[in-house]
Amino acid sequence: MRNFALALLALAASAPPAFPQMQLKLEEIVREPGPTGPAPTQLRWSPDGGTLAYILQEAEDTERRNLWVLDAETGEKRILLSHDQLTRLAPAVDDATTDERERERLKRYSVASYLWSKDSQFLLLVSSGQLYLYDIAAERPRAVAPEHNGVRDPQFSPDGRWISFVYKHDIWLAPTAGGDVRQLTRGGTEDVLHGDLDWIYPEELTLRSGYAWSPDSRHVAFYEIDQRQVPRQPIRTLDGWRSTVDMQRYPFAGDPGPKVRIGVVEARPSRGGEVVWLQLDAPEYVPRIAWANDETVAVQTLDRAQRRLQVVAANAAYGHARLLFEETDPHWINITDDWRFLGADRGLLWTSERSGLRRIERRDDEGRLLGEVTSGEWEVQQIAGVDKEGGWIYYVSNEANPIGADLYRIRFNGEDKELLTSGEGTHTVLLNADFTAFSDEFSTLTDPGGLDVVQIEGGKRFEVHRARDIEGLIEPELSTIEGADGGTIRILLLKPKKIEAGRKLPLLLYVYGGPHAPTIRDAFEAGRSRGLFHQYLAQNGYVVAQVDDRASALRGHRYEAALERDYGPTALRDQVAAAEHLKKLPFVDPERVGLWGWSGGGFSTCFALTHSKTFRAGAAVAPVTDWRLYDSIYTERYMGRPEDEAEAYQRTSCVEAAGDLHGRLLLVHGTADDNVHVENTLKMTDALIEAGKLYDLQLYPGKTHGIAGDEARLHLYRTLEGFFGRWLR
Numbered sequence: 001m002r003n004f005a006l007a008l009l010a011l012a013a014s015a016p017p018a019f020p021q022m023q024l025k026l027e028e029i030v031r032e033p034g035p036t037g038p039a040p041t042q043l044r045w046s047p048d049g050g051t052l053a054y055i056l057q058e059a060e061d062t063e064r065r066n067l068w069v070l071d072a073e074t075g076e077k078r079i080l081l082s083h084d085q086l087t088r089l090a091p092a093v094d095d096a097t098t099d100e101r102e103r104e105r106l107k108r109y110s111v112a113s114y115l116w117s118k119d120s121q122f123l124l125l126v127s128s129g130q131l132y133l134y135d136i137a138a139e140r141p142r143a144v145a146p147e148h149n150g151v152r153d154p155q156f157s158p159d160g161r162w163i164s165f166v167y168k169h170d171i172w173l174a175p176t177a178g179g180d181v182r183q184l185t186r187g188g189t190e191d192v193l194h195g196d197l198d199w200i201y202p203e204e205l206t207l208r209s210g211y212a213w214s215p216d217s218r219h220v221a222f223y224e225i226d227q228r229q230v231p232r233q234p235i236r237t238l239d240g241w242r243s244t245v246d247m248q249r250y251p252f253a254g255d256p257g258p259k260v261r262i263g264v265v266e267a268r269p270s271r272g273g274e275v276v277w278l279q280l281d282a283p284e285y286v287p288r289i290a291w292a293n294d295e296t297v298a299v300q301t302l303d304r305a306q307r308r309l310q311v312v313a314a315n316a317a318y319g320h321a322r323l324l325f326e327e328t329d330p331h332w333i334n335i336t337d338d339w340r341f342l343g344a345d346r347g348l349l350w351t352s353e354r355s356g357l358r359r360i361e362r363r364d365d366e367g368r369l370l371g372e373v374t375s376g377e378w379e380v381q382q383i384a385g386v387d388k389e390g391g392w393i394y395y396v397s398n399e400a401n402p403i404g405a406d407l408y409r410i411r412f413n414g415e416d417k418e419l420l421t422s423g424e425g426t427h428t429v430l431l432n433a434d435f436t437a438f439s440d441e442f443s444t445l446t447d448p449g450g451l452d453v454v455q456i457e458g459g460k461r462f463e464v465h466r467a468r469d470i471e472g473l474i475e476p477e478l479s480t481i482e483g484a485d486g487g488t489i490r491i492l493l494l495k496p497k498k499i500e501a502g503r504k505l506p507l508l509l510y511v512y513g514g515p516h517a518p519t520i521r522d523a524f525e526a527g528r529s530r531g532l533f534h535q536y537l538a539q540n541g542y543v544v545a546q547v548d549d550r551a552s553a554l555r556g557h558r559y560e561a562a563l564e565r566d567y568g569p570t571a572l573r574d575q576v577a578a579a580e581h582l583k584k585l586p587f588v589d590p591e592r593v594g595l596w597g598w599s600g601g602g603f604s605t606c607f608a609l610t611h612s613k614t615f616r617a618g619a620a621v622a623p624v625t626d627w628r629l630y631d632s633i634y635t636e637r638y639m640g641r642p643e644d645e646a647e648a649y650q651r652t653s654c655v656e657a658a659g660d661l662h663g664r665l666l667l668v669h670g671t672a673d674d675n676v677h678v679e680n681t682l683k684m685t686d687a688l689i690e691a692g693k694l695y696d697l698q699l700y701p702g703k704t705h706g707i708a709g710d711e712a713r714l715h716l717y718r719t720l721e722g723f724f725g726r727w728l729r
Contacts, residue, residue: 024536030713036448036526037468046120049434072437075462089132090125104704118160145174145181159217171195195222204633205287216294226259237672253635254642260286264316278314279321292341306332306637324367331561332637338383356558373414385431404522426523443524483577487550492520494538504589506728510546511597513571513604515560519546549574568607568652576614592728606654617727619666622676625684626655658687666696666723670703
């Protein structure tokens with residue numbers, strides 16, 4: 001076990017700073033790429049494993065960006081596509097669309113703007129919904145399906161002969177070599193999607209594509225998502241001097257969700273393009289599909305309570321399905337991409353939280369459990385790759401660092417485990433296709449880090465990029481405390497470097513309060529993120545503490561389950577315990593304590609101010625204010641259905657408790673937020689008015705959940721600074 005936490009705790013408050021103090025400015029924090037400079041994005045290995053491609057802004061002119069490639073054998077780097085070429089063939093997201101919601105979708109889900117062809121000789125580039133095939137050797141682009149504008153989710157078939165894409169809610173095919181485009185599915189509409197995705201499946205089940213090619217390129221399995229029974233929710237935007245309204249399909253908790261079925265079509269139809277519908281037992285959700293082999297589609301189905309998941313194998317030719325195995329959980333099941341079919345009667349790999357911690361296990365072709373591959377009091381965070389020929393499973397875990405991430409490999413039988421990353425912190429890795437190298441994006445709480453390519457055998461490293469260091473930042477102090485009932489609470493503390501003797505400073509907590517969203521990671525937060533904003537506040541006389549309650553502190557499913565049917569009260573108890581602990585510090589004024597949070601953290605802020613008297617002021621950005629106003633999949637996973645758990649919904653409602661508001665509340669919301677709808681804030685303000693409670697309100701017209709854009713983010717941070725300056729200083 002590394003001594004990361006001990007090293008941070010050992011930092012002496014009286015120690016002289018390693019660098020002179022550099023005063024941060026809000027304008028520098030919010031403007032991309034931020035003080036640490038540009039970083040590589042959209043990393044993609046070529047299918048032959050020899051080349052890593054990435055997009056990087058120029059350090060001298062961050063408006064310009066180039067597509068670079070690095071040779072994994074030699075480390076040689078060169079520009080493959082210049083800024084001018086990229087601008088024409090695959091413009092940056094902010095240039096590709098003026099639609100704020102589409103921009104957020106592309107950024108939030110890391111939608112690729114380019115793909116490698118299967119022979120590694122071409123790049124497929126997506127330009128504002130149009131496709132270009134770039135011949136690397138000839139240095140020449142060719143438009144693909146130029147008459148189809150607004151395409152989404154392009155893919156190459158496994159044999160490389162076809163380029164598939166979604167257009168007007170159906171799947172289409174274009175020959176890679178050129179030729180006529182052909183429609184593969186038919187009948188897609190705005191309400192009945194074929195291969196296309198709705199809002200809720202990507203957001204709450206992390207599904208990224210609505211179709212999948214068979215390994216032999218003969219068939220395509222696809223989702224049909226029928227949204228006609230899903231209620232509509234209005235999203236208002238300003239169009240010149242008039243408002244426009246988009247009616248988004250959005251199921252609140254308890255509402256009917258979309259109906260989903262899985263179809264299979266032949267890429268070169270011998271039956272006239274007839275769809276074979278898999279014979280599934282009308283599941284509530286279908287979170288994943290994959291091809292187990294050329295003839296078999298594997299499907300995950302999930303019940304509405306999200307406590308029973310079944311893995312089903314279906315014959316692609318006839319649709320007949322059989323159960324392989326079932327996973328149940330008394331609380332809820334977390335969906336991941338961690339299933340790998342090994343082929344040739346070798347079964348599959350699966351990850352399970354049956355023990356309360358996620359572990360890798362092996363199952364045979366019939367789904368029978370053969371045993372666990374990993375074990376221990378730590379979590380497997382993802383299966384990063386499986387080398388079937390070499391017999392290695394590559395995975396990321398927090399074994400060495402509870403709030404970090406490292407890459408390991410292990411044999412199928414659980415032997416010969418090997419750590420492949422080096423250095424502290426969080427490592428985000430991407431393996432190449434032949435398992436000879438991986439890209440390693442790394443950073444720590446105090447080091448902005450960079451990107452390397454690492455050769456697996458021998459560990460040779462090639463430096464790709466280094467972030468710009470920021471001198472004079474405040475060293476964070478990391479600690480854990482126990483709640484009254486023994487629950488573990490994690491705290492990251494920032495305080496001014498010099499505090500006058502006897503001076504008492506205001507304390508500001510940053511919280512989230514939900515599972516899978518820790519505020520504390522051993523990673524550097526730069527750019528527009530809260531990390532440098534918190535540094536800025538600490539430089540200006542605040543004590544800032546990020547607090548992770550027991551459910552959000554990355555300790556495993558066994559601990560996050562504490563918030564079941566209690567989303568709000570469980571976190572608040574830990575947040576209050578942290579505040580009471582910090583109020584005892586000699587430099588903290590116990591009468592000037594505030595908190596803030598975003599999204600789920602906005603809910604926690606509203607809940608804290610309506611269900612406790614600990615905080616003088618709180619700022620809730622894009623908050624859920626009543627779980628009946630959030631989407632069905634996320635909310636029901638933790639709270640159940642409103643008709644079944646009326647007391648839990650009532651008990652956790654900020655709207656219902658508006659009359660108990662203690663302290664000053666700032667509500668912040670983008671009016672075009674399609675994730676946490678602005679109705680949450682409007683309902684809260686209405687309840688506060690009815691209760692005679694004063695509050696502050698800041699709206700961002702046309703902005704979505706992330707309140708993106710330099711000027712909007714700068715305005716937001718200035719608003720937060722002014723609000724806490726008024727109520728805590």
